[in-house]
Amino acid sequence: MAARLVRRWCLSPLQVVGFPVVQLHTSRTMRASQKDFENAMNQVKLLKKDPGNEVKLKLYALYKQATEGPCNMPKPGMLDFINKAKWDAWNAIGSLPKETARKNYVDLVSSLSPSSESSGRVDKEPGSESVVITSEDGITKIMLNRPAQKNAITIQMYQEILSALEATSKDDNSVITVLTGNGDYYSSGNDLTNFTNLPPGGIEEVAKTGSILLRDFVDCFIDFPKPLIAVVNGPAVGIAVTLLGLFDAVYASDRATFHTPFTQLGQTAEGCSSYTFPKIMGPAKAIEMLIFGKKLTAHEACAQGLVTEVFPDSTFQKEVWARLKAYAKLPPNAMRISKELIRHNEKEKLHAVNAEESTALQGRWLSEECMNAIINFLSRKSKL
Numbered sequence: 001m002a003a004r005l006v007r008r009w010c011l012s013p014l015q016v017v018g019f020p021v022v023q024l025h026t027s028r029t030m031r032a033s034q035k036d037f038e039n040a041m042n043q044v045k046l047l048k049k050d051p052g053n054e055v056k057l058k059l060y061a062l063y064k065q066a067t068e069g070p071c072n073m074p075k076p077g078m079l080d081f082i083n084k085a086k087w088d089a090w091n092a093i094g095s096l097p098k099e100t101a102r103k104n105y106v107d108l109v110s111s112l113s114p115s116s117e118s119s120g121r122v123d124k125e126p127g128s129e130s131v132v133i134t135s136e137d138g139i140t141k142i143m144l145n146r147p148a149q150k151n152a153i154t155i156q157m158y159q160e161i162l163s164a165l166e167a168t169s170k171d172d173n174s175v176i177t178v179l180t181g182n183g184d185y186y187s188s189g190n191d192l193t194n195f196t197n198l199p200p201g202g203i204e205e206v207a208k209t210g211s212i213l214l215r216d217f218v219d220c221f222i223d224f225p226k227p228l229i230a231v232v233n234g235p236a237v238g239i240a241v242t243l244l245g246l247f248d249a250v251y252a253s254d255r256a257t258f259h260t261p262f263t264q265l266g267q268t269a270e271g272c273s274s275y276t277f278p279k280i281m282g283p284a285k286a287i288e289m290l291i292f293g294k295k296l297t298a299h300e301a302c303a304q305g306l307v308t309e310v311f312p313d314s315t316f317q318k319e320v321w322a323r324l325k326a327y328a329k330l331p332p333n334a335m336r337i338s339k340e341l342i343r344h345n346e347k348e349k350l351h352a353v354n355a356e357e358s359t360a361l362q363g364r365w366l367s368e369e370c371m372n373a374i375i376n377f378l379s380r381k382s383k384l
């Protein structure tokens with residue numbers, strides 16, 4: 001869904017709002033600035049990198065102001081996420097004159113032109129896949145690979161991780177499985193645009209299919225039969241944090257932080273954390289995290305029992321992978337049977353908790369609290 005949203009935004013603002021290009025050739029007296037404006041619109045189509053939702057909303061708003069003047073359209077409904085964010089951006093411009101809007105549009109596009117793009121950050125390093133799966137020395141590594149989006153997890157990525165876990169659980173050559181992130185983040189959790197591209201069944205359908213996918217995804221972690229290790233290379237948010245309660249070891253860089261801002265997002269705990277977190281750290285600390293959204297440092301998370309060990313960032317990768325390579329040489333069947341002994345008494349409970357949490361979230365995703373939070377994130381009115 002996120003990819004579809006990006007593709008949609010990558011269209012020129014004209015295409016986004018369905019305007020034919022010829023509509024711009026309206027006045028011979030405005031030809032010079034009109035020409036710049038048209039060139040700028042063509043430049044937008046040639047941008048190599050997605051400039052991000054904030055910039056795209058600005059471009060959209062300036063385009064509308066330049067061509068139609070102040071926003072006097074009726075405000076879209078709460079459920080119409082994308083059009084509401086666009087309407088908000090256009091409306092925020094107020095009564096800016098058309099010519100100023102046109103100039104601002106041209107200036108903004110020129111600041112995004114290929115020469116300024118080349119000085120920007122690199123998006124993806126090892127491959128173009130959003131989830132990269134590799135196997136070496138008995139270790140299956142599942143790496144989240146959307147560094148420019150802080151490894152936010154799209155619907156497709158949930159499915160890919162799930163398939164990778166299913167495959168590796170049956171692969172005799174795979175002894176331990178590792179989840180990690182590429183870039184400065186481990187993961188910023190659920191991609192908040194997962195809920196914005198509405199199918200014919202509307203937000204209710206999104207909530208229903210999301211809830212089923214969430215339940216299947218988390219079930220797969222509950223049932224995973226071999227040692228499962230999280231290599232938390234940087235900050236973790238939302239579901240990337242809650243799932244850690246289902247891992248067998250969690251190694252964290254001292255740069256990592258652990259943040260579950262569910263209430264701020266109008267959402268509720270998932271990943272079985274409503275059960276595992278109070279068990280791991282006691283109800284008082286779990287409530288601070290899961291209800292009040294308190295962010296923990298790596299050392300705090302380690303003191304609370306959520307993290308196994310913290311390493312200095314400078315030696316993190318070297319130390320952790322050396323240790324994992326040694327672990328992967330241990331007798332695999334002994335590790336698998338020990339894991340079964342340690343975990344099997346809890347499995348039924350965990351599946352029941354997962355079902356409850358997924359149902360609760362289905363309701364939350366339809367709530368005004370949650371919709372407002374997502375709209376705020378998309379229009380960048382607020383940051384966590």
Ligand SMILES: CCCCCC/C=C/C(=O)SCCNC(=O)CCNC(=O)[C@H](O)C(C)(C)COP(=O)(O)OP(=O)(O)OC[C@H]1O[C@@H](n2cnc3c(N)ncnc32)[C@H](O)[C@@H]1OP(=O)(O)O
Nearest residue numbers: 052053149150152188189190191192210213214238239384
């Ligand atoms: C099947 C469905 C299962 C659902 C399970 C339920 C799961 C729930 C959760 O996981 S709740 C947690 C959701 N995550 C968040 O709320 C985090 C949102 N992101 C942020 O707050 C910030 O981006 C940040 C603190 C992670 C990083 O801030 P900063 O360093 O300032 O970077 P940017 O904000 O500029 O981010 C760069 C770039 O990445 C995009 N991005 C980051 N996180 C997400 C995200 N979770 N969803 C979508 N997009 C994200 C951000 O928009 C920027 O993109 P841009 O450059 O603007 O295109």
